[in-house]
Amino acid sequence: MKRFLAFVKKEIQHIFRDTRTMLILFGIPIAQILIFGYVVKNDVKDVQIAVYDQSKDEYTRQLTNKLTSSGYFNLNRELKSMKNIDRIFKEGEVKLVVVYENNFSKKLHGENNAAVQLIADASDPNRANLITNYSAAIIRDFVKEEFNIDQLPFQINSEVRMLYNQNLASVFMFVPGTMALILMLVSAMMTSISIAREKELGTMENLLVSPLRPTQIVIGKVTPYVLLSIINAITILILGVFVFGLPIRGSLTLLMLESVLFITLSLSLGIFISTMSPNQQVAMFISLFALMLPTLLLSGFIFPIENMPRVLQWISVIMPPKYFIVILKNIMLKGTGLAFVWKETLILGAMTTVFIILSVKKFKLRLE
Amino acid sequence: MKAVEIHNIYKSYKEVKALSGINLQVKKGELFGLIGPDGAGKTSLIRILATLLYxxxxxxxxxxxxxxDEFREIRKIAGYMPGRFSLYQDLSVEENLNFYASIFGTTIKENYHLIKDIYQxxxxxxxxxxxxxSGGMKQKLALSCALIHKPDILFLDEPTTGVDAVSRKEFWEILKSLEQVGITIIVSTPYMDEAELCDRVALMQQGRLLDVDTPANIIGKYDHDLYAVESKTLHRLIKDLRTFDKTTSAFPFGDTVHLATNETFRRQELDKFLSGKGHENITIKPIEPGIEDCFMNLMRRQNDQ
Structure with a gap:
């Protein structure tokens, strides 16, 4: 036990003396969560629009006002003809052009029918979709208020309610995803690098000829990172709750326990990677490319797994973060308990066991 | 019981044969030297003994x-100092020593007497x-770390390579004093002059043992007349000496050439031969052989076979 503690102490000294390690451990998680939270957003806010108003009457002005006062859209410029539309889209600032037809009010009163054309820049299709949906909804609203169309017979109003994330805030999606990504990267990468470093610098030779057992070396390596990763998890949660208003509807204890499970899994994965890497470069490379990209792309963090091709869906089954993200969303947003996430928990537990067994088996007691 | 017994060991890395049939015994308490140039197989042999290689x-x-089969027992009683400096560079001197003491389940205090002379x-x-x-201090720290658990046997892989002459001398004095305490020491070195400081040495070349004996016996077995020859142009001197009909071998040795011959000859004869080839400032001195001369001689013989 004394030997083990001495080993842990040495590890902690390594971590705190290396500014690079400290930066990766604490700088990157905070930066990443803030970047994902603030910058990477799917929300519609302050979108620049242009208006080509051919009738310039009471209604078109009111409608334009309603669009721009919604907070979603800003009037960038008024157009004089259709010709310029292509050009302003190419400039890139304006994402939506609203075109009112001639004699808008007259037609509306006379024929009960007037046309508005919405032209969106669909070089970013998801966004174009969002923008047109928002603007169409505002126009519908306007018509309803002005003319009380409710009088029409047999009208069905569908009222949509988005449960668990009423405002469809993308932060709610990104925080759990980022948390999985960061814990995965930090834990797996840092442990794999720190074991690979002992090999690279030759200090592993000294450890091997000592009476330390492989399990002592491995667990001694991992312990400090478990503690640091837990601190990271807590930091991310605090940022999520207080900066982005993320709710934690379920049990905080369960949430922390699940996080510890996921951290253990990432660490055992890190050790496994290190047993395959002769030096720090290889360990870093494997961690980044084998963990970061799949975590980003295949875990359902950014792209829904249901929409992926079959083959990728199968691959996503072995992505640990996939399960962790499901667990996080369930506990934080839906407030469910273990009864609803036991399957995912079990899978994570099984993966952890497999990686630990593999790493202890693969840990070499000799050089080569 | 012998401290070390080696039976017919072979080791190769892919195509390269590192060790081919090594047989060796080291007595308890001996200061034993593995002497040979780079690539002779010294590191492989030490790593096999230190249970790091199969x-x-x-x-x-x-x-x-x-x-x-019993590597765990060996790991308790052996101290090992790898050829490359491999302590934790980001830990202080004291922290390194403390760390190695505690992973062997001891403390600096307990075995301070053993490392006192070095550690001071x-x-x-x-x-x-x-x-x-500095290089010399690193080696002293590494030795302290290898010694801190009071090992019965110490494996040192080229501990003096890259160390200045003064530190080298100090280092060997330390090894001598450790021998007094009763620790068996296996040390490898490419420096032939260090061989004479060992109790017994094994001369190694291309994975084979050329000879195993005390330094004095090895020198005693030398069976040529040896001369140190000098002239203004060293490089051409070696070439010309090799064409002299009584020459067995001629090797550069610092600023001189060591010439080994089989038959006796009069010095004027060689002087005349060299002057005829246009050499100036020629000096020819008979000398006593050192380990390096013996090594060269054994090596040449093995290559002739």
């Missing part, structure tokens, strides 16, 4: 413990990070 064939034992020299710098020490 031999391809053959077996070795340390105090009766087999290096393969680096103790003024004990707060300094190991990475910032």
């Amino acid at each position: 031999p391809d064939e053959g077996q070795a034992s340390i105090f009766g413990w087999d290096t393969i 020299q680096i103790e003024p710098f004990k707060k300094r990070l190991a990475g910032r020490l």
Whole structure:
């Protein structure tokens, strides 16, 4: 036990003396969560629009006002003809052009029918979709208020309610995803690098000829990172709750326990990677490319797994973060308990066991 | 019981044969030297003894413990100092020593007497990070770390390579004093002059042992007349000496050429031969052979076979 503690102490000294390690451990998680939270957003806010108003009457002005006062859209410029539309889209600032037809009010009163054309820049299709949906909804609203169309017979109003994330805030999606990504990267990468470093610098030779057992070396390596990763998890949660208003509807204890499970899994994965890497470069490379990209792309963090091709869906089954993200969303947003996430928990537990067994088996007691 | 017993060990890395049929015994308490140039197989042999490598064939034992099956016992009683400096550069001198003491389940205090002479020299710098020490001090720290658990046997892989002459001398004095305490020491070195400081040496070349004996016996077996020859143009001198009909071998040795001959000859004869080839300032002195001369001689013989 004394030997083990001495080993842990040495590890902690390594971590705190290396500014690079400290930066990766604490700088990157905070930066990443803030970047994902603030910058990477799917929300519609302050979108620049242009208006080509051919009738310039009471209604078109009111409608334009309603669009721009919604907070979603800003009037960038008024157009004089259709010709310029292509050009302003190419400039890139304006994402939506609203075109009112001639004699808008007259037609509306006379024929009960007037046309508005919405032209969106669909070089970013998801966004174009969002923008047109928002603007169409505002126009519908306007018509309803002005003319009380409710009088029409047999009208069905569908009222949509988005449960668990009423405002469809993308932060709610990104925080759990980022948390999985960061814990995965930090834990797996840092442990794999720190074991690979002992090999690279030759200090592993000294450890091997000592009476330390492989399990002592491995667990001694991992312990400090478990503690640091837990601190990271807590930091991310605090940022999520207080900066982005993320709710934690379920049990905080369960949430922390699940996080510890996921951290253990990432660490055992890190050790496994290190047993395959002769030096720090290889360990870093494997961690980044084998963990970061799949975590980003295949875990359902950014792209829904249901929409992926079959083959990728199968691959996503072995992505640990996939399960962790499901667990996080369930506990934080839906407030469910273990009864609803036991399957995912079990899978994570099984993966952890497999990686630990593999790493202890693969840990070499000799050089080569 | 012998401290080290090696039976017919072979080891190769892919195509390269590192060790081909090594047989060797080291007595308890001996200061034993593995002498040979780079690539002779010294590091491989030491790593096999330190339980860090498997031999391809053959077996070795340390105090009766087999290096393969009973490696855990050996790891308790052996101290090992790798050829490359491999302590934690980001830990201080004291922290390194403390760490190695505690993973062997001991403390600096307990075995301080053993490392006192060495450690005292680096103790003024004990707060300094190991990475910032000079070459000689690094080796002293590494030796202290290898000694701190009071090993019965010590494996040192080229401990004096890259160390200045003064530190080298000090280092060997330390080894001598450790021998007094009863620790068996296996040390490898490419420096032939260090061979004479060992009790017994094994001369190694291309994975084979050329000879195993005390330095004095090895020198005693030398069977040529040896001369140190000098002239103004060293490089051409070697070439010309090799064409002299009484020459067995001629090797550069610092600023001189060591000339080994089989028959006796009069010095004027060689002087005349060299002057005829246009050499100036010629000096020819008979000398006593050193280990390096013996090594060259044995090596040449093996190559002739």
